[in-house]
Amino acid sequence: MKLIIDETRCKGCNLCTLVCPYKIFQEGTKPNHKGVVVPVLDRPERCTNCRLQKLYGRVLCGVCQMICPDQAITWVDEDPYSPEKVVVEE
Amino acid sequence: MKDFREWLREDRMPHIYCTGCGNGTVINCTLNAVNQMGWEPENTVFISGIGCSSRAPGYIITDSLHTTHGRAIPFATGVKLCRPDLHVVVFTGDGDLAAIGGNHFIHACRRNIDLTVVCMNNYIYGMTGGQGSPCTPLGAISTTTPYGCDEAPFDLASLATAAGANYVSRWTSYHVKELTRAVKAGLETPGLSFIEAMVQCPTGYGRRNKLRDARLMVQWMRDHSVLMKKWKQMEAEGRPLPEDKFPVGEFVRRHRPAMGVPEE
Ligand SMILES: Cc1ncc(C[n+]2csc(CCOP(=O)(O)OP(=O)(O)O)c2C)c(N)n1
Ligand code: SF4
Ligand code: SF4
Ligand code: SF4
Ligand SMILES: [Mg+2]
Numbered sequence: 001m002k003l004i005i006d007e008t009r010c011k012g013c014n015l016c017t018l019v020c021p022y023k024i025f026q027e028g029t030k031p032n033h034k035g036v037v038v039p040v041l042d043r044p045e046r047c048t049n050c051r052l053q054k055l056y057g058r059v060l061c062g063v064c065q066m067i068c069p070d071q072a073i074t075w076v077d078e079d080p081y082s083p084e085k086v087v088v089e090e
Numbered sequence: 091m092k093d094f095r096e097w098l099r100e101d102r103m104p105h106i107y108c109t110g111c112g113n114g115t116v117i118n119c120t121l122n123a124v125n126q127m128g129w130e131p132e133n134t135v136f137i138s139g140i141g142c143s144s145r146a147p148g149y150i151i152t153d154s155l156h157t158t159h160g161r162a163i164p165f166a167t168g169v170k171l172c173r174p175d176l177h178v179v180v181f182t183g184d185g186d187l188a189a190i191g192g193n194h195f196i197h198a199c200r201r202n203i204d205l206t207v208v209c210m211n212n213y214i215y216g217m218t219g220g221q222g223s224p225c226t227p228l229g230a231i232s233t234t235t236p237y238g239c240d241e242a243p244f245d246l247a248s249l250a251t252a253a254g255a256n257y258v259s260r261w262t263s264y265h266v267k268e269l270t271r272a273v274k275a276g277l278e279t280p281g282l283s284f285i286e287a288m289v290q291c292p293t294g295y296g297r298r299n300k301l302r303d304a305r306l307m308v309q310w311m312r313d314h315s316v317l318m319k320k321w322k323q324m325e326a327e328g329r330p331l332p333e334d335k336f337p338v339g340e341f342v343r344r345h346r347p348a349m350g351v352p353e354e
Contacts, residue, residue, distance in 0.1 A: 009103060013304045016232030019264075066122065066266035069114025070104055072096060090295075 001053050001075040003044040009072035016064045016073060017026040022046045025064065049075060094122040097131065102149050107142060110304020112263035112289025116210050119266055119287070123273035127177075134177045137166040139191060142217045143183035143210035143290075160191030163198045166205050170350040174204070177277070184211040184225040188244050191223070199253035202281040204350040208273060209246060209284070212291035216325050220294030231298040251342045256281030258341035262288040262311040265279045265338065271339070281348030288315075288336075293334065 004054070005016075016025040017039055024047055025039040032038055044050060047059040053075065059065070065073045098121070107113050113281030115131045131152040139143035140159035147154035157165045166264055170178045170290045177346050187195050198205065214232055215221040219257060220230040225246065229238045247260040257279040259272035269287055276283030290296060290307035316324075316332075324331060 007174060011109040015115075015304055016145070017309060018305050057249060063266055066118050066270070067263065067308075068118070069107060069263075071098060071112055071114065071118065074095070079252050083350075 001050045002039060002078045003047050003050055003073070003075055005038055005041070006035075006072045006074065007032055007036075007038055010036060010038045010068075011070050011072075012038055013069060014039060014045045015067050015069065017065045019067050020047075020060070022048075093123040094118065097121045097125060097150055097152070099149050099151050105149050106145065106271065107197060108291075108293045110140065110292050110307075111351065112212065112287075112291070112304070112308075113143050113146065115208050116143075116181075116208060116269070116287045116289060117149065117264060119270040120146075120181075120208050120273050122148070123244065123277060124177075124179065124272075128251060129177050133175065134179070135169055136150075136179050136181060137319035138162050138181040139183075141183035141215070141219070142188045143212070143289075144186055146181040146210075160177050160186055160189070160194065161203055162186065163194040163203075164207070166207075166237075167198060167201075167203050167350075170203055170205055174199050174350050176354040178205050179234040179277070180205055180207040182207060182209050182218070184209060184213060184216045184221075184246070185223040188224040188249075189244060196217045196249065197252040199250050199255040199282050201286065202254055202256055202346050202348040204280055204282070204352075206273065206276040206283045206285070206350055208276075209286050209288055210289045212289045212295060212296045213243070214291055216294045218292045220291075220298065222318070231293070233293070244353065247284065247341045250282075250284035250286075254282075254346055255284045255342070256341050256348060257283035257345055258286075258343065259284075259339065260286040262308075262315055263290060264312040265315075266310045268338075275340075279343065280351040281346060288338075309345055 025065040052060045121168040134152045136154040154185035160300035221234040224244045228237045250258045261269040292304045296307045314335045315338040
């Protein structure tokens with residue numbers, strides 16, 4: 001699963017930056033076309049729910065989604081198979 | 091349904107609430123609880139009065155009644171008494187519930203009508219520009235208390251408990267998991283369930299009271315709420331209860347006779 005912020009909904013309140021135990025949401029710096037400074041995601045693959053929702057069949061943690069007053073945070077399916085490029089150091 | 095977000099009217103989003111308004115969080119928690127009950131939208135009704143908080147039912151796919159100021163509970167009583175089979179949830183604000191609707195509130199608790207009342211208490215009349223409400227704390231600045239509020243506020247959860255409601259809890263918009271659980275417990279309890287959700291109104295309250303934005307307000311609530319168990323312990327030990335703090339948790343859960351409970 002992949003964590004995303006829906007930019008059409010986010011109003012930039014930064015409540016998500018307050019609650020994530022991994023500090024995945026970081027205050028943004030650049031306003032988007034609506035003038036909203038949307039938070040940026042720092043290594044979102046660390047998110048508990050991204051890693052475990054499929055395994056447990058329910059939302060885990062999820063406090064960012066619950067506190068987001070604008071219903072802007074969600075998870076989407078990733079491509080079933082996306083090959084990762086692995087760089088092997090000599 | 092699997093996801094509480096399926097209860098939202100996607101066509102009405104984004105909603106009109108200001109940046110960081112706590113009402114959106116309470117909608118999430120309430121819908122999550124309703125969804126966990128396994129209820130169907132066809133059998134669930136949301137009812138509200140007037141205020142920012144009271145706009146909530148308009149964003150939900152079920153049938154709803156957005157009524158007149160202070161009268162959500164009378165309308166909900168009517169719905170519940172003619173159709174006890176429906177699940178009725180009331181969204182209200184501190185002004186709607188405790189000022190103009192104060193009498194309806196205490197009598198609904200006394201009669202113990204089978205409703206779940208979720209009050210978004212932001213200590214203020216948000217919609218009309220930040221006037222003081224019966225929940226404005228002592229010393230707080232609002233447009234009608236420019237020198238600081240000098241009337242003591244209502245403690246809504248204690249009021250509902252004293253008036254006879256079967257289930258009463260208070261949480262804040264910081265406590266999303268606990269708030270969801272409390273709403274669910276309320277939905278499960280026959281009789282009147284009252285859930286007080288303390289929320290931030292950054293526009294009408296925060297910026298006048300040295301809490302510049304939503305994040306600071308939520309941090310303030312997190313740091314000034316005391317778990318009920320600890321609060322009662324302090325009380326029992328005769329320790330002074332801090333004036334700037336408030337208890338959160340379950341106030342009461344009991345089985346007084348109720349009205350409007352569907353027959354098994
Ligand atoms: C009979 C009547 N009186 C007054 C008003 C004006 N009015 C609209 S909303 C409101 C207060 C809302 O406060 P609250 O219930 O706390 O909701 P909030 O906006 O804070 O969520 C008032 C006084 C009205 N609409 N109808
Ligand atoms: S679900 Fe939890 S861990 Fe994942 S981003 Fe949200 S708050 Fe962080
Ligand atoms: S909590 Fe939601 S609306 Fe607020 S900044 Fe985060 S994603 Fe945006
Ligand atoms: S005025 Fe206050 S209560 Fe109303 S939408 Fe704005 S922040 Fe929320
Ligand atoms: Mg209010």
